[in-house]
Amino acid sequence: MTPKDIIQLLDAHCICGEEHLQRNVRNAFAADLMSDVLRVDTSEMLLITGMANLQVIRTAEMSDIPFILFVRGKMVTPEMEALARENDMVVLTCPQSMFKVCGELYKAGLQPIY
Amino acid sequence: MEFNYNLEGGNFSRAGAASSEVKKLLKQLNVSPALIKRIVIALYEAEVNVVAHAYEGVMNVVFDNQTIRVKITDKGPGIPDIGLAMQEGYSTASPKVREMGFGAGMGLPNMKKNCDSLSIESQVGVGTTVTMITHLQ
Numbered sequence: 032m033t034p035k036d037i038i039q040l041l042d043a044h045c046i047c048g049e050e051h052l053q054r055n056v057r058n059a060f061a062a063d064l065m066s067d068v069l070r071v072d073t074s075e076m077l078l079i080t081g082m083a084n085l086q087v088i089r090t091a092e093m094s095d096i097p098f099i100l101f102v103r104g105k106m107v108t109p110e111m112e113a114l115a116r117e118n119d120m121v122v123l124t125c126p127q128s129m130f131k132v133c134g135e136l137y138k139a140g141l142q143p144i145y
Numbered sequence: 146m147e148f149n150y151n152l153e154g155g156n157f158s159r160a161g162a163a164s165s166e167v168k169k170l171l172k173q174l175n176v177s178p179a180l181i182k183r184i185v186i187a188l189y190e191a192e193v194n195v196v197a198h199a200y201e202g203v204m205n206v207v208f209d210n211q212t213i214r215v216k217i218t219d220k221g222p223g224i225p226d227i228g229l230a231m232q233e234g235y236s237t238a239s240p241k242v243r244e245m246g247f248g249a250g251m252g253l254p255n256m257k258k259n260c261d262s263l264s265i266e267s268q269v270g271v272g273t274t275v276t277m278i279t280h281l282q
């Protein structure tokens with residue numbers, strides 16, 4: 032699955048990282064708790080979250096997470112976008128709930144990390 | 146090489162800035178991405194702890210080709226019982242910290258997991274010093 036597939040599937044909006052929309056996304060992890068994200072060893076994955084603040088981007092930076100999907104129409108501030116761009120991340124947003132998003136992506140073949 | 150970064154208690158928008166700088170330095174040294182990730186996750190947890198629990202601090206980073214040694218010293222309330230604080234799930238984090246997605250009581254155990262040696266010294270009412278050493282090979 033690619034970020035482009037995710038955009039089509041969920042009617043998601045791309046905030047930044049347009050140049051990486053054809054990259055491969057194999058795994059995903061969903062969490063609002065950054066403490067949980069920081070305990071995950073997998074790097075090349077999609078983070079699905081309903082938490083929207085600068086520390087989400089920081090956490091992804093530290094964890095080498097290149098793809099982030101904000102659910103429930105969360106707003107990405109210019110500060111968040113700037114930090115995401117600096118780290119070459121793909122940031123997507125979509126209006127659906129966390130449960131719906133996870134269900135759709137799982138059904139479409141995106142793998143959990145464990 | 147030695148670097149010092151100031152840390153500001155309570156300021157979540159700055160939390161991670163120091164760890165981010167160290168990450169850039171490690172990349173320049175051609176340290177493997179997996180090892181960089183371990184090191185910066187431990188640093189970031191420590192940095193977030195200063196922001197979440199203390200008033201101000203300094204991150205002192207010393208490295209050569211073999212090891213990175215980071216000392217995070219803060220002025221703050223200190224930790225009365227370090228053994229208890231090290232337990233998974235133990236947290237005194239404020240509601241504000243939890244709203245930011247932290248405060249699960251997993252930071253100190255995660256720091257221990259992601260460095261080669263962790264030591265904590267603390268004096269109640271004065272502050273805390275966390276030292277982490279990791280071999281770069």
Ligand SMILES: Nc1ncnc2c1ncn2[C@@H]1O[C@H](COP(=O)(O)OP(=O)(O)O)[C@@H](O)[C@H]1O
Binds near residue numbers: 230231236273
């Ligand atoms: N630098 C510090 N100054 C004061 N107390 C601290 C510091 N670091 C950790 N603590 C104490 O140890 C507890 C556990 O820390 P940690 O495992 O990182 O969990 P969390 O930060 O999620 O609460 C904190 O809730 C706090 O009581």
Ligand SMILES: [Mg+2]
Binds near residue numbers: 250
């Ligand atoms: Mg912590």
